[in-house]
Amino acid sequence: MITKMNHVSIFVLDQDSAYDFYVNKLGFKVHTDASMGPGMRWLTVCPPEQPELEISLMAIQEGMMFKGEAAAQMRELVKNGTFGFGVFQCNDLNATYEELKAKGVVFKKPPTKEFYGYEALFADDSGNWFSLGEKKEG
Structure with missing residues (x-):
């Protein structure tokens, strides 16, 4: 029986730039940053409250x-925002939205009440896009 997922991949155009985006803009923590041979790097990050x-x-x-x-085809799919997608959550969407905007995160949609919840949409520096939702109480 599968009990949980502990790794997931996001394809990025440049790992150094992605490191800066996920660590310095989103506030994620670096878990592993190791060389895997010539030109290869194993770089993992995690949300601070989900190590x-x-x-x-x-x-x-x-x-x-x-x-x-x-x-080359995969780079184009990611760059054009047609491949990667994920959903993150926060405790206060308006405050997190303002904090991330101030750090240079580009939002595709500001905080908006939808039938399924309260969300904003943003893209990372490679073109992957994400929903950022406010955690519901209860």
Whole structure:
């Protein structure tokens, strides 16, 4: 029986830039930053209140995972915002929205009440987009 997920990947165009975005703008903590041989890096971050979930910031490059043109195609999908998506939550959406905007996070949609909750949409520096929702009480 599967009991939980502990790693998930977000494909990024540049790991150094992604490091800056996820750590310095979103406030995530670095869990692992290690070389895996020439030109390869294992970089994982986690939300401060969820250290058991490591988010691997995976560089899109030709090699073991992507062969031939697949790397270029994947970079285009991510860059155009057509591949990555995730949902994050916070305790105070308005305050978090203002804090992240001040740090340079680009929002596609400001905090808006929807039938399913209160959310804002933003993109990372690679083109992946995310919903940021306010945690419901109860």
